[in-house]
Amino acid sequence: MKHYPHHLDLQPAMHAQGTVRLPGSKSISNRILLLAALSQGTTKICDLLASDDTHVMLMALQKLGVAWEQVGETQDYIVHGVSGVLPVHQADLFMGNAGTAIRPLTAALAVMGGDYTLHGVSRMHERPIGDLVDALNAVGTQIDYTGQPGYPPLHIRRGHIHAHRMQVKGNVSSQFLTALLMAAPLMAGEHPVTIDVVGELISKPYIEITLNLMQRFGVKVERQGWQSFTVAAGQKYTSPGTIHVEGDASSASYFLAAGAIAGGPVRVEGVGRNSIQGDVRFVESLEQMGATITMGDNWIEAKSNGVLKAIDADFNHIPDAAMTIAVAALYADGPSTLRNIGSWRVKETDRIAAMATELRKVGAIVEEGADYLRVEPPAEIRSAAIDTYDDHRMAMCFSLASLDGAARRGNAIRINDPKCVAKTFPDYFEAFAQIARNNLF
Ligand SMILES: O=C(O)C1=C[C@@H](OP(=O)(O)O)[C@@H](O)[C@H](O)C1
Numbered sequence: 001m002k003h004y005p006h007h008l009d010l011q012p013a014m015h016a017q018g019t020v021r022l023p024g025s026k027s028i029s030n031r032i033l034l035l036a037a038l039s040q041g042t043t044k045i046c047d048l049l050a051s052d053d054t055h056v057m058l059m060a061l062q063k064l065g066v067a068w069e070q071v072g073e074t075q076d077y078i079v080h081g082v083s084g085v086l087p088v089h090q091a092d093l094f095m096g097n098a099g100t101a102i103r104p105l106t107a108a109l110a111v112m113g114g115d116y117t118l119h120g121v122s123r124m125h126e127r128p129i130g131d132l133v134d135a136l137n138a139v140g141t142q143i144d145y146t147g148q149p150g151y152p153p154l155h156i157r158r159g160h161i162h163a164h165r166m167q168v169k170g171n172v173s174s175q176f177l178t179a180l181l182m183a184a185p186l187m188a189g190e191h192p193v194t195i196d197v198v199g200e201l202i203s204k205p206y207i208e209i210t211l212n213l214m215q216r217f218g219v220k221v222e223r224q225g226w227q228s229f230t231v232a233a234g235q236k237y238t239s240p241g242t243i244h245v246e247g248d249a250s251s252a253s254y255f256l257a258a259g260a261i262a263g264g265p266v267r268v269e270g271v272g273r274n275s276i277q278g279d280v281r282f283v284e285s286l287e288q289m290g291a292t293i294t295m296g297d298n299w300i301e302a303k304s305n306g307v308l309k310a311i312d313a314d315f316n317h318i319p320d321a322a323m324t325i326a327v328a329a330l331y332a333d334g335p336s337t338l339r340n341i342g343s344w345r346v347k348e349t350d351r352i353a354a355m356a357t358e359l360r361k362v363g364a365i366v367e368e369g370a371d372y373l374r375v376e377p378p379a380e381i382r383s384a385a386i387d388t389y390d391d392h393r394m395a396m397c398f399s400l401a402s403l404d405g406a407a408r409r410g411n412a413i414r415i416n417d418p419k420c421v422a423k424t425f426p427d428y429f430e431a432f433a434q435i436a437r438n439n440l441f
């Protein structure tokens, strides 16, 4: 267990430069773990993310009877697939605050025909799951809420799937559609399974990650745009043998933003121009703000002349990396507006409210709407103690506030309760310290 202090004082840094090797992608790691578990055959996963979210997935799979081993001290894992049938029919599973664990597992377990309970930390019990439960129960599964209707904890009972056409809403989280897609081959048998999306679908690039990885595990999905997805009858997951996890593109955003804010060049390794993660498109926003981006197959670099332009854009396609833009906006030449980010309200915390409160502490003038945020930068960033709301991204993106303005007066940015970074990036502050250069003293 890593030890974290109650708070961290980030000393002011005038310059950011260096290279960071990224940890594995959370979204890819947890999808691959489940797909490997459900496959026929054994899968070697290279460079799996080591973090709270992958830990809960690994522990849940173990409780469900899936055998896996870590290869020595590495982040490589061997998973022994169960060919679509989980051996344990009754289990109580702790899901922490991992959306990428509870949502896909709920769908997979609901079609398994056993008796399972799923619960998590208190915030998990405030994060919606009703649209997924409705979609599943409408075709014969039996999922009950044991607390608040619409939220975990859940009790999944033996159910019987009686229809092969499902409908799901996609306007609260794309993870519901991801969950149904990943479970669809388990329901298919001699029928094709079709999933229709009702209304708007948010966070679309995460669906591309799902489809891409399902294909790597041998299942092809036919689609009509974003409206309808069909898994043909008789498809089963089969191990690809060895599969590699890309570096996390959302984690990359903090370092790349640092390069844009404070000169650079800052290079991240592990993700590049062929990434399957939508969050690599974060660099387009940095470019709009005036940064220079270069990309290789497995790296991205950001630099700038230190002057950033304000941005006004729709960030629905990159909800996680957009938080980094909200803090980078402190360094822009005018007010920035982040639009279409309503999903922030139901993630690790109400991120619109949390972001507005903490940006105001460092001197910004912030306007908060139901699904947007307008950030007017201060003349000079104030020293402040930033609360992190048990949200890893609040902790990580506010490290960027230590990069410039406050440095002129030598004041630190305090990050309270930094341990929340363990959700996706336990060593974040060590990595940040490698690139934040203090040229003042
Ligand atoms: O499918 C995924 O891996 C994710 C989808 C997104 O959630 P929403 O679809 O709820 O916006 C994202 O915010 C989350 O961190 C990871």
Ligand SMILES: C=C(OP(=O)(O)O)C(=O)O
Binding pocket: 097, 098, 099, 100, 320, 347, 348, 393, 424
């Ligand atoms: C929203 C996030 O997590 P989750 O996968 O739990 O939804 C996130 O990592 O920013």
